[in-house]
């Protein structure tokens with residue numbers, strides 16, 4: 001028997017927390033500034049010593065970029081649901097994953113901004129979750145994305161007396177569930193186009209090139225995803241290109257750059273392209289603005305005639321089958337034990 005003043009112990013449950021990068025709370029400069037300050041102060045994202053970087057960040061970047069970024073966010077904001085596409089889609093993914101796995105408690109968090117990892121981990125704990133599977137929705141591992149999620153979860157657990165047991169979804173860049181979901185979705189989207197692309201361009205978010213030499217597997221993971229996707233689509237090497245987008249700062253980033261690729265294709269006689277972004281689990285500013293708006297303009301300006309952006313897996317059937325398959329596999333042994 002517990003004494004009457006014993007702290008309440010909830011029934012043990014399993015929690016699943018899906019995590020994506022995060023967005024500002026509103027497409028307004030002051031709000032974007034707060035988000036960028038948190039994001040770009042993460043020392044895994046910008047690997048310049050803080051003494052050098054913080055004056056540049058606070059003195060220059062946070063005085064110039066927020067207004068520009070806010071205008072770009074405004075151009076892609078989901079007006080109907082009053083939120084950023086990334087947060088809307090991640091919330092939908094969590095809802096559908098919950099429906100697919102009714103015996104566990106599913107929630108979602110954003111690495112930067114809201115809903116925060118500390119807030120949602122506290123909620124899972126309050127709901128009685130003694131075992132938590134964290135799913136960073138980055139198929140390709142990078143220190144700037146996957147590792148920062150684990151850092152943050154670790155920082156939260158550091159202050160807990162009674163910590164939940166933890167599992168983390170490994171990178172799934174070459175997982176057959178992921179590759180077949182991408183191929184199935186891309187095939188369906190291309191079948192609905194009114195043209196046949198000469199080339200499919202797979203665009204991945206860039207990383208500073210030095211991270212490759214420092215041992216970050218991101219570049220290799222991206223290349224492997226691209227090759228497996230090309231093979232799954234049954235496209236030859238001539239009909240497929242891989243590129244990296246969203247360069248930030250003055251250093252060299254992984255190449256080839258997406259904008260340069262789109263500029264040069266029409267000169268090679270390639271005037272019809274479909275661009276896919278396999279590294280993004282959900283459409284966001286980097287896909288909806290940088291590819292679907294800017295990329296299209298760049299390509300047409302260079303002489304292209306047909307351009308299609310193929311949406312991310314988002315909360316579609318193929319993507320949700322993949323997510324529930326990955327989650328079920330990572331939860332093996334936990335669910336069966338009656339927790």
Ligand SMILES: C=CC1=C(C)c2cc3[nH]c(cc4nc(cc5[nH]c(cc1n2)c(C)c5CCC(=O)O)C(CCC(=O)O)=C4C)c(C)c3C=C
Pocket residue numbers: 021022023024044045046065069084086138142144145205206207208246248279280283284285286
């Ligand atoms: C999918 C993988 C991603 C990697 C790798 C990545 C690395 C990385 N990003 C920046 C700088 C910025 N990224 C921004 C937005 C953004 N980045 C990702 C994903 C990856 N980033 C996503 C999903 C998003 C979209 C957020 C949204 O709300 O829609 C931004 C903010 C937007 C802007 O102001 O341009 C910045 C800045 C760096 C420096 C980096 C690697 C070191």
Ligand SMILES: [Fe+2]
Pocket residue numbers: 205246
């Ligand atoms: Fe980014």
Ligand SMILES: [Fe+2]
Pocket residue numbers: 219220221223
């Ligand atoms: Fe590589």
